[in-house]
Amino acid sequence: MNQAIRSAWVVAIGMFALVLGSLTYVQFFQAQELNANPWNSRQLFQDFGRQRGAILVDGRAIAESVPSQDQFNYQRVYNEPELYAHLTGYYSLSLGSTQLEDRESDILSGTSSSLFYDRVVGLFSGVDSQGASVELTIDPEIQQLASDLIPDDQRGSIVVMEPSTGNILAMVSKPTYDPNLLSGHDTGVIEENVAALSEQPGLSIYSNPATESLVAPGSVFKLIDAAAALESGKYDADSVIPNPPALEFPGIEYSLPNYVTGGCISRTEADLEFALEQSCNTPFAQIALDLGEEAIQEQAAKFGFGEELSIPTRVIASSFPSDLTDPELAQSAVGQFDTRVTPLQMAMVTSAIANDGQQMKPQLVKSIRAADLQLIESPQPEVLRESVSPETANQLTDWMVNVVDNGTATGAQVPGVEVAGKTGTAEVSETGDNAWFTGFAPADDPQVAISIVMENVDIPTGQQLTSPSAKRLIEAVLNR
Amino acid sequence: MSDVLTVPRSRRNIEFVLLLLALAVAISANYLAGVGREEPFADHFWFQAITLGGMGLLIHIILRFRAKYADPVILPIVVALNGIGLAMIHRLDLSAILINPDYPPVAPQQVTWTAVAVGAAAVLLIVLRDHRILLRFTYISLIVSAILLLLPLTPLGLEINGARIWISVGIGTFQPGEIAKITLAIFFAGYLSTNRDLILLAGKKIGPLQLPRFRDLAPMAAAWLVSIGVLIFQRDLGSSILFFGLFMVMIYVATSRVSWVLIGLAMIGVGVFVALELFSHVALRFDSWINAFAPEVYNRAPGGSAQVVQGLFGLANGGLVGTGLGEGRPDLVTYANSDMIIAALGEELGLIGVVAIVMLYVILVSRGIRAALGTKDGFGKLLACGLSFTIALQCFVVIGGITRLIPLTGLTTPFMSAGGSSLLANWLIVALILLISETARRPAPTAPMKDSFPEALGMNGKPVKKRTAKEATR
Numbered sequence: 001m002n003q004a005i006r007s008a009w010v011v012a013i014g015m016f017a018l019v020l021g022s023l024t025y026v027q028f029f030q031a032q033e034l035n036a037n038p039w040n041s042r043q044l045f046q047d048f049g050r051q052r053g054a055i056l057v058d059g060r061a062i063a064e065s066v067p068s069q070d071q072f073n074y075q076r077v078y079n080e081p082e083l084y085a086h087l088t089g090y091y092s093l094s095l096g097s098t099q100l101e102d103r104e105s106d107i108l109s110g111t112s113s114s115l116f117y118d119r120v121v122g123l124f125s126g127v128d129s130q131g132a133s134v135e136l137t138i139d140p141e142i143q144q145l146a147s148d149l150i151p152d153d154q155r156g157s158i159v160v161m162e163p164s165t166g167n168i169l170a171m172v173s174k175p176t177y178d179p180n181l182l183s184g185h186d187t188g189v190i191e192e193n194v195a196a197l198s199e200q201p202g203l204s205i206y207s208n209p210a211t212e213s214l215v216a217p218g219s220v221f222k223l224i225d226a227a228a229a230l231e232s233g234k235y236d237a238d239s240v241i242p243n244p245p246a247l248e249f250p251g252i253e254y255s256l257p258n259y260v261t262g263g264c265i266s267r268t269e270a271d272l273e274f275a276l277e278q279s280c281n282t283p284f285a286q287i288a289l290d291l292g293e294e295a296i297q298e299q300a301a302k303f304g305f306g307e308e309l310s311i312p313t314r315v316i317a318s319s320f321p322s323d324l325t326d327p328e329l330a331q332s333a334v335g336q337f338d339t340r341v342t343p344l345q346m347a348m349v350t351s352a353i354a355n356d357g358q359q360m361k362p363q364l365v366k367s368i369r370a371a372d373l374q375l376i377e378s379p380q381p382e383v384l385r386e387s388v389s390p391e392t393a394n395q396l397t398d399w400m401v402n403v404v405d406n407g408t409a410t411g412a413q414v415p416g417v418e419v420a421g422k423t424g425t426a427e428v429s430e431t432g433d434n435a436w437f438t439g440f441a442p443a444d445d446p447q448v449a450i451s452i453v454m455e456n457v458d459i460p461t462g463q464q465l466t467s468p469s470a471k472r473l474i475e476a477v478l479n480r
Numbered sequence: 481m482s483d484v485l486t487v488p489r490s491r492r493n494i495e496f497v498l499l500l501l502a503l504a505v506a507i508s509a510n511y512l513a514g515v516g517r518e519e520p521f522a523d524h525f526w527f528q529a530i531t532l533g534g535m536g537l538l539i540h541i542i543l544r545f546r547a548k549y550a551d552p553v554i555l556p557i558v559v560a561l562n563g564i565g566l567a568m569i570h571r572l573d574l575s576a577i578l579i580n581p582d583y584p585p586v587a588p589q590q591v592t593w594t595a596v597a598v599g600a601a602a603v604l605l606i607v608l609r610d611h612r613i614l615l616r617f618t619y620i621s622l623i624v625s626a627i628l629l630l631l632p633l634t635p636l637g638l639e640i641n642g643a644r645i646w647i648s649v650g651i652g653t654f655q656p657g658e659i660a661k662i663t664l665a666i667f668f669a670g671y672l673s674t675n676r677d678l679i680l681l682a683g684k685k686i687g688p689l690q691l692p693r694f695r696d697l698a699p700m701a702a703a704w705l706v707s708i709g710v711l712i713f714q715r716d717l718g719s720s721i722l723f724f725g726l727f728m729v730m731i732y733v734a735t736s737r738v739s740w741v742l743i744g745l746a747m748i749g750v751g752v753f754v755a756l757e758l759f760s761h762v763a764l765r766f767d768s769w770i771n772a773f774a775p776e777v778y779n780r781a782p783g784g785s786a787q788v789v790q791g792l793f794g795l796a797n798g799g800l801v802g803t804g805l806g807e808g809r810p811d812l813v814t815y816a817n818s819d820m821i822i823a824a825l826g827e828e829l830g831l832i833g834v835v836a837i838v839m840l841y842v843i844l845v846s847r848g849i850r851a852a853l854g855t856k857d858g859f860g861k862l863l864a865c866g867l868s869f870t871i872a873l874q875c876f877v878v879i880g881g882i883t884r885l886i887p888l889t890g891l892t893t894p895f896m897s898a899g900g901s902s903l904l905a906n907w908l909i910v911a912l913i914l915l916i917s918e919t920a921r922r923p924a925p926t927a928p929m930k931d932s933f934p935e936a937l938g939m940n941g942k943p944v945k946k947r948t949a950k951e952a953t954r
Binding site: 002004005006007008009011012013015016018019020022023024025026027028030031032033034035037039040041042070 | 736808830834868
């Protein structure tokens with residue numbers, strides 16, 4: 001019997017060996033993959049149990065973790081929640097996290113590899129490692145002003161940038177929400193709040209409209225047409241382009257008209273300066289037809305169209321359509337049809353013109369500091385590309401100054417300061433249009449570039465909410 | 481029969497030292513579990529420390545008087561396992577209470593059950609004194625087993641999560657199958673040790689395989705029927721595997737014939753095939769094992785793989801060194817304190833900790849097997865080997881299920897999972913193994929020095945006739 005007992009023992013040891021092997025496989029070899037599994041909520045729970053770094057604006061925390069008396073040790077709290085909601089996003093147990101809370105999560109939670117040294121120290125000193133904090137480029141006063149300039153029930157976005165550095169001074173969208181409603185530890189309450197927020201028309205809690213909503217640019221796209229025209233060498237300040245009241249296309253019952261009540265009808269021919277000043281459609285449509293779809297597309301790409309960005313939050317790619325028929329190309333060239341941009345993209349276009357054709361990468365993060373305030377990272381201004389030559393940029397600037405002085409953007413005039421700008425109106429529905437303003441100031445030494453879009457408004461309201469708002473923002477930035 | 485010689489030494493002092501070590505581990509684990517969440521020296525800490533320490537020392541003292549030569553390693557290991565289990569159950573209570581203040585804690589119940597289980601083991605040690613007495617109860621054990629197994633099917637029975645293996649006993653629920661494990665082991669050890677020669681010698685020999693006669697197959701068939709019956713009527717795959725493994729190893733050890741193992745495996749194959757074809761819950765288990773990470777399987781209710789996948793996440797979160805007691809989130813796994821306690825331990829103690837725990841089981845099982853090798857009576861050999869192997873098999877099924885080595889079956893981890901019946905049964909098993917190890921290691925009462933007596937001694941100290949060559953080769 002003993003030999004059989006020994007065999008039974010060998011079998012038992014064999015079973016234990018198998019079990020030890022499978023434990024080792026799961027806990028050692030497979031661990032990384034399992035920890036990264038999207039169903040694995042442990043990372044989130046772990047993060048919730050740790051003091052997460054703050055998101056700071058001008059030294060003040062707009063998002064921070066405060067101790068809580070529940071199963072998690074900390075509660076994420078948003079100060080001035082509605083003002084910064086679209087930037088911070090939320091850090092939610094049941095919804096996950098968005099925007100900076102998501103994109104800077106490694107830094108905020110302290111798991112980033114750049115914080116490795118801190119973690120090692122924490123391991124031996126027994127102090128729980130704290131996340132690093134993220135300081136934003138936002139100017140709180142400009143941010144507040146921008147927010148005040150959008151009525152609460154209006155869907156719209158404002159982006160204020162520094163053209164020479166790409167630093168974003170303000171980025172606001174409305175309607176907004178309170179991320180505190182989504183960051184509690186009671187998943188039932190979160191569910192109710194989500195349901196309530198989803199009732200609110202035009203509100204997006206999952207994305208930042210300034211960087212993630214694509215809207216028709218309308219006439220502000222003409223800046224790109226003008227740039228393409230100049231860059232092609234076929235056009236210059238003296239070029240004269242036919243300016244018929246409407247552009248007819250043979251064989252189909254469609255015509256592209258100029259704006260009926262505008263100044264365009266006063267001339268049947270126009271140079272580019274006048275066409276921009278009065279925002280005439282037909283000259284730009286003809287330029288596009290002349291240069292061809294590819295030339296416009298290339299110029300758009302040089303301004304950053306078609307490229308996603310991480311600033312570090314996600315900026316989705318703006319697009320100019322392709323494979324167009326002539327009427328479609330004509331429409332696209334005046335910012336209609338399938339041309340779609342983010343509000344930030346237009347700020348980037350304007351900034352590039354302001355910055356002598358050099359397009360800077362937009363930056364939202366000024367610095368990252370460890371819990372002991374040691375500076376870990378401070379993003380430096382970064383040139384993305386040369387969008388246009390300095391000559392083209394200067395020419396466009398002159399024309400844009402003329403738009404503010406004599407044209408459609410007179411509302412943006414600031415006494416004593418040369419302001420460059422361009423307005424736009426994109427027809428999107430029966431009920432309303434997208435009203436745009438994009439511009440910068442001072443024209444000879446640009447300190448600020450602004451892009452404003454108000455969605456789905458009637459034209460008079462749109463005009464009230466764009467150019468005059470730009471004026472106030474320019475004044476605020478120049479006077480700070 | 482035995483070819484293992486042990487120098488007869490009591491080793492009770494070593495047991496005492498090891499026991500203190502085990503208590504230190506278990507009690508400090510419970511302290512750590514309480515740190516940060518409540519006063520670490522709250523009532524529960526003392527409740528656990530005093531019960532575990534007191535009951536451990538009680539058994540130790542009983543062994544000093546009643547089974548002086550019993551294996552000194554078994555008791556400390558079991559106390560350590562039981563104590564670590566208590567600490568983890570306590571720790572999981574604290575998490576659950578944090579979420580729901582009205583959550584009824586499980587740990588105090590488990591401490592009470594520990595006291596009851598160790599008390600029962602103590603009574604068994606005192607009353608039984610010698611395991612061979614149980615040989616007389618061979619057929620009574622069979623009847624008792626049958627009653628125990630049938631109880632859940634009577635109106636007393638309760639169905640929980642689709643398995644009908646519990647009975648309601650006033651104050652709570654009880655799983656009679658756990659005790660049936662022991663009585664069935666006694667029956668089989670008794671039957672096989674008595675009828676061993678018949679089963680061995682009768683029957684045809686085909687090639688290298690000695691096939692048993694049909695009538696000698698009867699206990700095998702009975703075992704198979706019991707296992708399949710448990711699977712069909714009680715829907716308990718885990719116990720079914722356990723019973724069958726128990727019978728297989730005992731028949732194999734009794735006969736030393738591989739043919740039995742092959743027949744058994746073939747029967748298991750048939751059983752598994754039939755079960756897969758006939759019972760949706762078995763097929764679902766199988767599917768959620770193979771396709772655990774498919775979204776439709778993960779979210780399926782019932783029979784989804786969420787539990788096993790969450791367990792894997794826990795183990796992965798623990799990694800090599802673990803999150804530390806109280807620092808992980810083992811409470812995210814359903815049944816973390818019973819079926820999935822190894823996942824909880826793996827998360828917080830890490831691979832290193834859980835390997836240490838598995839090694840405790842390895843030593844425990846090996847010590848049981850050692851007792852089987854050492855004892856001179858066939859009944860004791862079969863019983864010790866069968867019970868020890870059951871512990872190994874149970875660990876394999878549980879941990880293999882949690883790590884997705886095999887399909888997950890609802891089984892307790894011996895001594896650690898929350899559950900009174902399991903604790904009671906396993907402590908009774910420990911008492912039996914301790915008694916068998918005592919007979920294995922005890923010097924013969926009247927034995928003079930070995931060298932002065934040329935002939936071997938029988939159980940009662942009388943010289944036995946030396947076997948003839950013919951007999952020895954039988």
